[in-house]
Amino acid sequence: MREAAFVKQNKDKWLEFENILKNKKHLDPNLLSDLYIEVTDHLSYAKTFYAHSNTERYLNQLASQAHQIIYKTKKEPKNRIISFFKTEFPTLFYQHHRELLITFLTFAFFVFIGAYSTATDADFVRSFGLNDAYVNTTLENIEKGDPMAIYKEQGEFHMFLGITLNNIKVALFAFGYGILLGIGSLYFMMQNGIMLGGFQYFFYDQGLLWESARTIWIHGTIEISVIIIAGAAGLVMGNGMLFTGTLPRLEAFKRGVINGLKILISTIPFFIIAGFLEGFVTRHTEMPDWLALLIITSSLGLILFYYVFYPIKLNRELQQNALLKTNIELNLKPTLKNDE
Numbered sequence: 001m002r003e004a005a006f007v008k009q010n011k012d013k014w015l016e017f018e019n020i021l022k023n024k025k026h027l028d029p030n031l032l033s034d035l036y037i038e039v040t041d042h043l044s045y046a047k048t049f050y051a052h053s054n055t056e057r058y059l060n061q062l063a064s065q066a067h068q069i070i071y072k073t074k075k076e077p078k079n080r081i082i083s084f085f086k087t088e089f090p091t092l093f094y095q096h097h098r099e100l101l102i103t104f105l106t107f108a109f110f111v112f113i114g115a116y117s118t119a120t121d122a123d124f125v126r127s128f129g130l131n132d133a134y135v136n137t138t139l140e141n142i143e144k145g146d147p148m149a150i151y152k153e154q155g156e157f158h159m160f161l162g163i164t165l166n167n168i169k170v171a172l173f174a175f176g177y178g179i180l181l182g183i184g185s186l187y188f189m190m191q192n193g194i195m196l197g198g199f200q201y202f203f204y205d206q207g208l209l210w211e212s213a214r215t216i217w218i219h220g221t222i223e224i225s226v227i228i229i230a231g232a233a234g235l236v237m238g239n240g241m242l243f244t245g246t247l248p249r250l251e252a253f254k255r256g257v258i259n260g261l262k263i264l265i266s267t268i269p270f271f272i273i274a275g276f277l278e279g280f281v282t283r284h285t286e287m288p289d290w291l292a293l294l295i296i297t298s299s300l301g302l303i304l305f306y307y308v309f310y311p312i313k314l315n316r317e318l319q320q321n322a323l324l325k326t327n328i329e330l331n332l333k334p335t336l337k338n339d340e
Contacts, residue, residue: 001049003049003050003053003055006045006046006049006050006055007055010042013035013038013039014039014042014058014059014062016035017035017036017039017062017066018062020035021062021065021066035066036063036066036067039059039062039063039066040063040323042059043056043059043060043063043319044323046059054243054245055245057095058245060094060095060315061092061095063318063319064091064092064095064315064318067318067321084262084265085266085269087314088262089262089263089265089266090306090310090311090314090315091311091314091315091318092259092262092263093263093266093307093311094311094312094314094315095259096232096236096259096263097308097311097312099232099235099236099239100228100229100232100307100308102186102232102235103185103186103189103228103229103231103232103235104228106186106189106190106193106231107189107190107192107193107224107228107231108193109193110189110190110191110192110193110194110197111193111194111196111197111200112197113193113194113197114128114193114194114195114196114197114198114199114201115197115198115200115201115204116197117194117197117198118197118198118201118202118205119201119205122205124198125198125199125201125202128194128195128198130195130198130199130202134150135202137150138150138202139206142206142208146285147203147206147208147211147212148211148212148215148216148282148285151215151278151282151283151285152283152285156279156280156283157279158279159278159279159283160275160276160278160279160280161275161279163219163274163275163278163279164271164272164274164275164276167223167226167227167271167274167275168268168271170192170227170230171226171227171230171264171267171271172230172264173188174188174189174192174227174230174231174233174234175230175231175233175234175237175260175261175263175264176234177234178231178233178234178235178236178237178238178260179234179237179238180238181238181241181242182234182235182237182238182239182242183238184234184238185231185232185233185234185235185238186231186235188231188234189228189231192224192227196224200212200213211285214289214292214293214296215282215285215292216282217296218277218278218281218282218292218295218296218299219274219275219277219278219281219282220274221296221299221300221303222270222271222273222274222277222299222302222303223271223274223278225270225300225303225307226267226270226271226274226303229263229266229267229307230263230264230267232263233259233260233261233263233264233267234260236256236259236260236263237253237256237257237259237260238256239256240252240253240254240255240256240257240259240260241253241256270303273299277295277299281295
C-alpha cells in the first residue's frame, strides 16, 4: 500500500486518538487501550514500509504520548521536573534528531568558512567575528605571555552570572529566529559558526591553537553544543509551519512551538554548567593538559549521552514495551471471548 493511501485510510482514527489524548480528564480506559494497540500496530507497519517518513515520526510521537498517559504514576506530578528531564524530553527529542543533525552540519560548515575567510583576510576576524577591542586586548595579553588572561579580568561569580544569562539570551535568539520558517535559526548558526571559525583561526595564526583550544573548550564544549541544540529547537518550530503532516497548519505550528520550547528548556541546566566552568574553571590556565582534556571529553560525553544516545535507548525501550503490551493484549482477547 502506498504511504498516501495508508494515511488516508487511517487518518480519522489517528485524529480521534489525538483528541482523546488531549481530553485527559474524560479518558475511557477501554477505548484508549484499543486505539493504543491499533496505533502501535500502524507504527510497526510504518516502520517496515515507510521507514524514516513523516508518517512514522508522527505515529511514534502519538504512541509515545499515549504511553506516558497510560503508564504514568500518581507521584509523577510531584516530580514533574525530574520526569521531564528523565523521560518526557528524551522521548520527544528522539523525534527531532534530524533537525539536530541539520543544525550541526550547518554550524560545522560555516566554522570552516570562518576559518578559511580569516586565513585569506587577516582583518576578517575584526569585521565579522571579534571586535577591535577584544583582538587588541588579546594581542597585548599574548605579548605579556598570558594569551588567555581575558578570562581572568572579572570576578568569578559575576562572570558566571553574566555568561550564563548571556548564553541563555543567545539560545532564545537561536530559537526565536525559527519563526522565519526555520531559516532564521540556520542563519543564526551561520553567524555563530563563522565567528567561531574566525576566532579559532586567529589563535592558530598566532601559534596558539592548542593553548586556546585547551582553555576555551573547557566551557565551550557545552556552550556551543547547546547553542546548536537551541538552533534545532528553532528549526522544529519552523518545520511545524512547513510540514504539517496530517494536522491542520495552525495545530502543527502550535505543536512545533511547544516542542521547540521543551527543547529550549532542556538546555538551561547545561548553560548553567557552561557558565560555571567559564566563570570558575577556565581562568585556571595553569592547569595540566590532562585535566583540561578530562573536562572537555567529559562535557562532550555528557552532551552526546543526553541528547543522542539516551533518547535512542529510551525510545527503543518504549517501543519494545508497547509491542510487548500489544502482543499480550492480542493473546488475551481470544481467551476473554471464550470465557464470555
